[in-house]
Amino acid sequence: MPFTADFLNYRKRIIERDFSFMNDKQREAVFCTQGPLLILAGAGSGKTTVLVNRIANLIKYGNAYNSTELPYDLSENDVNEIKHRLDLNQSCDDMLNLLSVNPPKPWQILAITFTNKAAGELKDRLCKMLGQDGNDVWAATFHATCARMLRRDCDRLGYSSHFAVYDTADQKRLIKECLKKLNLDEKKFPIKAVMNEISRAKDSLISPKQYADKVGSDFRLKKIAEAYSLYQQMLKQTNAMDFDDLLYNTVRLFEQNEDILEYYQRRFRYILVDEYQDTNHVQYKFISMLAQKHRNLCVVGDDDQSIYKFRGATIENILSFEHQYTDAKVIRLEQNYRSTQTILDAANTVIKKNTERKGKNLWTDNGKGENIILHCADNEQEEAKYIAEKILDNVDKGSKYSDHAVLYRLNAQASALERAMVKSGVPYRILAGLRFYEHKEIKDILAYLGVINNPSDNTRLLRIINEPKRGIGDATVANALEIAYSLGLSLFEVISTADQYDILKRSSNKLKQFAVMMQELIDEADEIGLHELYEKVLNKTGYMEMLQSQGDEALSRIDNLNEFASSIVTYEQENEQPDLAGFLEEISLMTDVDNYDKSADAVVLMTKHAAKG
Numbered sequence: 383m384p385f386t387a388d389f390l391n392y393r394k395r396i397i398e399r400d401f402s403f404m405n406d407k408q409r410e411a412v413f414c415t416q417g418p419l420l421i422l423a424g425a426g427s428g429k430t431t432v433l434v435n436r437i438a439n440l441i442k443y444g445n446a447y448n449s450t451e452l453p454y455d456l457s458e459n460d461v462n463e464i465k466h467r468l469d470l471n472q473s474c475d476d477m478l479n480l481l482s483v484n485p486p487k488p489w490q491i492l493a494i495t496f497t498n499k500a501a502g503e504l505k506d507r508l509c510k511m512l513g514q515d516g517n518d519v520w521a522a523t524f525h526a527t528c529a530r531m532l533r534r535d536c537d538r539l540g541y542s543s544h545f546a547v548y549d550t551a552d553q554k555r556l557i558k559e560c561l562k563k564l565n566l567d568e569k570k571f572p573i574k575a576v577m578n579e580i581s582r583a584k585d586s587l588i589s590p591k592q593y594a595d596k597v598g599s600d601f602r603l604k605k606i607a608e609a610y611s612l613y614q615q616m617l618k619q620t621n622a623m624d625f626d627d628l629l630y631n632t633v634r635l636f637e638q639n640e641d642i643l644e645y646y647q648r649r650f651r652y653i654l655v656d657e658y659q660d661t662n663h664v665q666y667k668f669i670s671m672l673a674q675k676h677r678n679l680c681v682v683g684d685d686d687q688s689i690y691k692f693r694g695a696t697i698e699n700i701l702s703f704e705h706q707y708t709d710a711k712v713i714r715l716e717q718n719y720r721s722t723q724t725i726l727d728a729a730n731t732v733i734k735k736n737t738e739r740k741g742k743n744l745w746t747d748n749g750k751g752e753n754i755i756l757h758c759a760d761n762e763q764e765e766a767k768y769i770a771e772k773i774l775d776n777v778d779k780g781s782k783y784s785d786h787a788v789l790y791r792l793n794a795q796a797s798a799l800e801r802a803m804v805k806s807g808v809p810y811r812i813l814a815g816l817r818f819y820e821h822k823e824i825k826d827i828l829a830y831l832g833v834i835n836n837p838s839d840n841t842r843l844l845r846i847i848n849e850p851k852r853g854i855g856d857a858t859v860a861n862a863l864e865i866a867y868s869l870g871l872s873l874f875e876v877i878s879t880a881d882q883y884d885i886l887k888r889s890s891n892k893l894k895q896f897a898v899m900m901q902e903l904i905d906e907a908d909e910i911g912l913h914e915l916y917e918k919v920l921n922k923t924g925y926m927e928m929l930q931s932q933g934d935e936a937l938s939r940i941d942n943l944n945e946f947a948s949s950i951v952t953y954e955q956e957n958e959q960p961d962l963a964g965f966l967e968e969i970s971l972m973t974d975v976d977n978y979d980k981s982a983d984a985v986v987l988m989t990k991h992a993a994k995g
Contacts, residue, residue, distance in 0.1 A: 385461045392464045397447045411713045412436045413447040418707035419680040424744045426720030429682050434507045444485030453480045488518035492650040496657045528632040544836045546622040547970040552841050553624050560612045580610045584626035585662045621838040629664045636671050647675035658683035659700045666699045685740050686733045718744045722751020766802035787986045813988040823939040830919045834903050835962045838872040850928040858889040913950050
């Protein structure tokens with residue numbers, strides 16, 4: 383067929399036309415579709431644009447750009463029509479069956495990001511380009527991806543699919559309970575230190591037994607090993623996992639169940655991972671296992687932007703990528719679209735002193751720009767005052783408050799800045815990784831919903847058993863909890879049959895009344911919508927009545943609960959099959975950074991780590 387060479391040329395030109403708005407290196411990354419790929423994306427180099435368009439190219443064209451494969455039914459008329467449309471710059475989207483080569487289905491692509499916000503942006507941009515196909519791409523954080531996998535198969539690990547996801551506050555309460563049961567002094571074994579040690583062990587895929595074997599005769603670490611073991615037992619007993627467990631247990635699930643691993647290996651023909659320089663060992667292992675079959679793994683990152691070592695991230699994952707995949711292609715994105723050359727020159731000069739880096743040199747067409755200003759203040763109060771005055775001066779000249787961001791190393795440094803902003807009348811918002819969901823009333827209602835979803839969740843049940851006050855004393859709760867632990871039952875099971883235990887008989891009526899009320903809500907949860915369930919929880923438990931009785935001082939708390947109701951409605955509107963477990967999971971993986979309202983005219987205060995995230 384003499385027209386085949388023309389067809390291959392036209393096909394390549396059509397694909398190039400679709401992505402003509404990108405620079406040469408960005409297009410190279412988009413068109414490289416087969417095998418392992420490392421994209422070293424400098425700051426402001428358009429890595430999200432590359433990720434979105436690489437996925438779009440895969441779904442529309444597959445491997446067509448680099449392929450010589452021809453459609454089996456190609457005709458000369460088809461080639462002439464394609465040429466005609468090229469000449470007139472017309473769309474060829476209705477001819478993708480001829481132009482594509484082995485394109486994956488959207489659900490065969492897994493894109494992993496580090497924040498829900500990044501995942502949402504990725505999906506939004508894909509939907510604008512591809513329509514409904516964009517929604518079918520698996521785009522989520524590591525934790526959300528693993529939670530979704532565990533919901534499907536966690537019974538293999540002895541969990542129910544309604545497992546709770548414990549946040550930091552839940553973890554602290556459970557660790558505190560473990561230390562108490564082990565008679566360990568919190569002053570000698572600070573909760574945060576124990577939590578961090580357990581987290582590091584899970585990041586390294588070290589089980590409680592392996593940890594105990596490893597610590598030898600070190601007294602302190604031996605006691606932490608006991609706490610780690612008890613903590614995991616109590617999590618399992620309450621059908622709960624913490625954030626680290628989501629990854630740790632998914633890797634365990636893969637290691638112990640070859641059929642499940644093979645299912646996901648077959649499913650995901652293409653895997654893309656953002657911020658690869660910030661991955662830790664368990665994340666590295668998770669990705670490596672998934673990519674073994676097809677090896678179409680694209681990781682995007684920048685060794686010069688690795689700042690999460692304190693959280694277990696290891697830069698070795700990105701530095702050694704080419705050793706793990708000897709056939710990997712490496713593409714450097716060095717053109718910056720965000721900054722001026724002055725800023726880039728300063729950044730390049732600082733970072734070139736790093737010893738462990740791949741090496742790149744950022745440049746821009748944005749011009750030289752203004753000089754960087756260094757202001758040295760005598761103390762933090764003077765520094766904060768200078769910043770507030772500088773912001774007010776810029777606003778007087780026509781800037782908006784939202785054009786300004788103040789970054790600092792530690793959250794503790796925000797207090798002086800806050801005082802200066804308040805004193806100067808500068809509107810501001812702190813993004814510190816804390817959540818709207820940290821308000822007491824929201825935590826209380828989430829605890830109610832958590833127990834309805836998972837009655838074995840002792841930690842959340844302890845929070846609500848006497849909230850509002852029901853005359854159930856601490857000693858009664860402690861006795862019930864002790865019975866639960868000794869018999870291997872959930873606290874809910876014990877209080878539901880409180881009259882069967884001598885030590886609980888005096889309070890059995892109150893305990894059973896609470897259990898009956900909760901059971902009614904549990905039974906109704908599958909029959910009514912989420913919003914209706916929420917209203918029933920507020921009213922049936924007496925929680926709203928308690929707040930209303932407090933008068934004006936509780937108005938802001940009631941406002942927060944109304945805002946929470948709006949988030950339930952939004953969740954129901956945005957999900958085809960909204961359910962309580964899915965809603966709770968979404969909430970547990972959300973932070974203030976995800977909720978940041980760009981339209982609000984306020985200065986943003988945040989740590990450098992939160993800004994990077």
